Amino acid sequence: MNIEVWSDxxxxxxxxxxxxxxxxxxxxxxxxxxxxxxxxxxxxxxxxPIPIKQxxxxxxxxxxxxxxxxxxxxxxxxxEGLTINFDRAILANTFDAHRLVAWAATQDLQLMMIDTLxxxxxxxxxxxGSHHELARLAGAIGxxxxxxxxxxxxxxxxxxxxxxxxxxxxxxxxxxxxxxxxRKFAIQGAQESSVLRSALEEIARRGFAPL
Numbered sequence: 001m002n003i004e005v006w007s008d009x010x011x012x013x014x015x016x017x018x019x020x021x022x023x024x025x026x027x028x029x030x031x032x033x034x035x036x037x038x039x040x041x042x043x044x045x046x047x048x049p050i051p052i053k054q055x056x057x058x059x060x061x062x063x064x065x066x067x068x069x070x071x072x073x074x075x076x077x078x079x080e081g082l083t084i085n086f087d088r089a090i091l092a093n094t095f096d097a098h099r100l101v102a103w104a105a106t107q108d109l110q111l112m113m114i115d116t117l118x119x120x121x122x123x124x125x126x127x128x129g130s131h132h133e134l135a136r137l138a139g140a141i142g143x144x145x146x147x148x149x150x151x152x153x154x155x156x157x158x159x160x161x162x163x164x165x166x167x168x169x170x171x172x173x174x175x176x177x178x179x180x181x182x183r184k185f186a187i188q189g190a191q192e193s194s195v196l197r198s199a200l201e202e203i204a205r206r207g208f209a210p211l
Contacts, residue, residue: 001032001204006039006168006178009094009101009128010052012073012084015118017177017190019082024197030204036114038098038164039176045093049127052089088125097128098164099157100138100148112141 005021007014018036025032053070057063070086077084097117104113116137120126126133131152139145151157171180179187185203187196 001030001200002035002182003032004035004037004180004183006037006164006171006173006180007176008039008041009097009114009117010089010092010121011041011176012077012122013190014177015084015122016073016077016080016082018114018118019080020190020193020196021179024193024200028197028200030200034111036101036110037167038094038101038161039168039173039178040094040098040165041176043093043095046091046129049090049092049129051087052091053086055091082122084122085125088123089121090125090127090129092121092127092129094128095161096131096152097134098161100134100152102157102160103148103151104138104141104143107143109141109143113138113143116141 003021003025005018007018021034025034053066056066056069060066074084074086101110101113101117104110117128117134120133120137121128126137128134131149134152135145135149138148168178171186175188177188177190181187181200181203187199191199
């Protein structure tokens with residue numbers, strides 16, 4: 001079974017969805033190849049880092065509604081052992097962070113790089129739009145920090161990220177997380193672990209026929 005997951009690094013539901021998927025696959029009986037694909041919820045440039053709570057309040061025009069959204073997802077994540085601290089999280093354009101993930105993938109460290117970037121964003125308020133911070137995080141998982149910075153300062157990895165974004169458009173993916181299994185089945189959203197497990201078991205059983 002081949003699972004491709006389109007997700008964005010600063011999407012809390014993607015953070016939760018990845019956690020649930022990995023917990024299900026840990027005990028899943030079938031052989032699974034897992035690959036994460038780049039997606040940007042908002043490709044707009046972010047000239048200066050600003051608190052994500054401030055940005056969302058301005059976007060919605062309603063700080064109370066924004067707080068309710070943040071409180072809800074924080075509680076759901078906490079119930080599954082994940083820490084999300086929106087008081088520290090920084091708004092960032094994630095294109096370069098996705099490029100870094102593509103580079104890490106060439107060294108078999110895609111999942112570890114994603115884990116590190118998500119934790120940095122959601123727990124520690126690290127700006128994922130900063131090349132220096134991204135390079136430092138690459139170094140934290142054993143990659144060459146100087147090489148990572150040189151990579152980020154170049155256009156390397158741009159084609160890989162753009163290819164993922166283009167495929168998302170071709171597959172009509174407009175929200176994330178979005179799982180595509182064997183290029184025949186789609187599972188949308190951060191489904192509960194039990195629901196996700198049942199869906200994957202059914203796909204494994206019926207692999208030849210769409211659900």
